[in-house]
Amino acid sequence: MGRSRLLLGAALLGSLGFAASAGHDWATPAAVFRSLAGDDSLQSQLLITWRYPRILAAALVGALLGLGGAIFQGVFRNPLAEPYLLGSSGGAAVGATIALLVPMGLPSQWLLAGLSFLGAWGATWLVLLVGGWRRGADAAHLLLAGVAIAAMLGAVRSFMMLALSDDTMNLQAVLSWTLGGIQTPGWWGVLLLGGLTALALAAVMTLAHGLDLLGLGDEQAHAFGLQPERFVRWAVLVASAVVAVAVAWGGLVAFVGLIAPHVARWRCGPRHRRLLPESAAIGAILVVLCDGLARSVLPPAEIPLGLITAVFGGPFFLFVLARRRRP
């Protein structure tokens, strides 16, 4: 078990190393070392100001998606649940559209992150209110409310894009955001994201026992001391906040929140005390690798991160299907 953890840690470091080299301009390991040693050239400085914050942000975003996805799967008791089930993607897109198209006096990078966070988390609040707040949250009601809210938010976003875009900020500029991608933050941004991720991890670990109990069924969970409906409401809020932070820094990245907990459960079993951190680590590895690919496959452009993860998502499910078919 300890060896398995070590392997995961090594994989994470390896993927960070790969991503540090990857890009439109592949940096050799020697160049990477030089930059870390304090070299003054443009390439080294560019690595330090642009690429390293980027890959760290990628790792943190991936970790958050892994955590959020694991909680959603635990709450809905379904290994196919994913973090955008309750309307967060629709809400985030509305927030981002407002940030990109409505002129406000504030710096655009923080505005984009802030509004997409509020949109993502706000949508979940809306879903909880519509899906039943006082009686506590029943998973089936939440899902239905989520579908309805997501559809309405999609319509709002499309309308806003048509009504607010002009010849300088056109539809393409806004649509590009929805395909997902990490915008390189400054080092302050990375620090903030790191702090939020640590907070998220701590908050999420308190949910671990409750998620284990939920897996026993509502009645048995109740018999073992959980109040399922209140717990579901709280867990959904925490998970959505975690996912909203990921969306604020990384846009709409599909499949990571679905695959990471799935793989983690194969490796370490269903107990959430181990599952949650493993899911975070696997999510981090996935996003770091995909972001590295996104930056290096079609230089000097970048392929949107969401596209890369979607390309891997499909075959992953075929693989899951094949595994289930085997007796």
Add this chain to the structure above:
Amino acid sequence: MFRSGFILCAGWLAAQAGAGLAAPLLVEDALGRSVRLEKPAQRIVPIFSSNTELVAALGLADRIVGVEAFTRDPPEVLGKPLIGGRLGFSVDAIVRQSPDLVVVTPARQAMHQIIEPMSRLHIPVIVLQSRSVREVIGNVRLLGRATGTEARAEALAGSFEARLQRVQARHSQTARPRVVLITGRLGNGMVLIARSDTYTGDALRLAGARPALEQTVVPQVSPEAVIAADPDVLLFAGTREHFAELLATPGWSLLRAVRAQRAYLVSRSEFLIPGPRTFDGIEKLSRLLAAAREH
């Protein structure tokens, strides 16, 4: 009576001959389409600012009967009936103006929304392309033929060519600085740059610049690639606020162009509208690059 009949016949023949002088025009547009105009166009609907500005530059602003909402220059066309804008183009609005020529560029679905309906209604459509600055000058001559103002068009085209020659002469002996022109930013952090195979890239070359980034497959480019290319001069077509915001994002302060104050704002109308103002832009940029070389 025989005499009046003869005068009538002669008059009728003369009228026919007169009409024959204004015989149908056959113009070949940028797509190789052969466009037939019964007479020089008098009621023109130019779609997109570039075509509107070209028509107005020929002194034909009074013949323009409809423009689209994004066109703001020249001032004579403000207040003309609108035939489209953000949400596309209205065939009804165009037809209501009874045009005898529609000028369009293949951008923003204008072509698909207009050519077929107009051909069914027998309204001639000329498609113009601006893949290079030379083609823009050619468009001036094309419009001159379509509107019966060949002399004026030739003079205008000639003046553009003369200005280009003067600019070339100024910088023919000097080294060309490596330049990147950023034309926009996408929501996901990518930047849009002027590509060498467009009239904007051509204009940069004519102004004495050399592209710092090689040919790109897609117009959106990672900021890292632009920074790594480290151009001598950085140009931004947009507002000062947006430029400042861009330069505040990670990495841009490393550019030698930024550190040496060789990052300049250029006008969007001069570099992103393939019309008469493009030549103003080329001249201004050439002077700017010359001054930058002094540093």
Add this chain to the structure above:
Amino acid sequence: MTQVCVNSLRVAVPGKTLLDDLNLEFSPGQLVGLIGPNGAGKTTLIKTLAGFRPAGTGAVTWNGRDIRQWTARERAAVCGYLPQHYVFAWDYNVRDLIELGAARVAANEHSIADAVRAHELEALVERRWSTLSGGERARCLLASVMVAAPALLLVDEPGASLDIRHRIDLLARLRATAAKATVIVVMHDLELAARYCDRLVLLANGRIAQDAPSAEVIAPGALDATFGVRFQRVAIRPGFDAMLGIPPS
């Protein structure tokens, strides 16, 4: 926990009264069976006793305190509930389940090991739920419920999906538990109910038809009337475990 009291309990849903004015008392030391025809209210009663269903009017009290005033955690610490059907979302292993049960009282490794031993699960500790047989699953679930040493044990149809040997085994364990705790079981099998329970509560249409020691309830009377069936009463001779009814030829 000494006393479980049911006072004038009434549970109703729109259109139907499930339980009507029940009064009962349970104390430790006896295995109480709830019997009755389908729809009599047995499962409703046991779920209300466990705190899953809210009481309509009237109250269920544990040790004199209305269970509505207990938090779910407090209830879980003193009460164990074994359901009739259980489907888990994830493939827990035996150890996981016992640990989850033990968390109700923050039990230590020692208690967990004891529970594993007491229910003969040593060989199965690392095995996953999907690989266990019905009997093994029943033992495992019982262990996870019992590891917290609950003072009140509520069981809905013990061994409903088990073969006769495992069912008898499970009832024997419940009987042993009843020596110190209050154990209430819902049973369909009247023969086993008669043999293992000290006291039987016969329910019919949401009301108590009879509440007495088993021997009395089994005797001819309310039982036949409630079930609408004529029973032939035969004693099981020592040396035999179960009864097989032979239809007349």
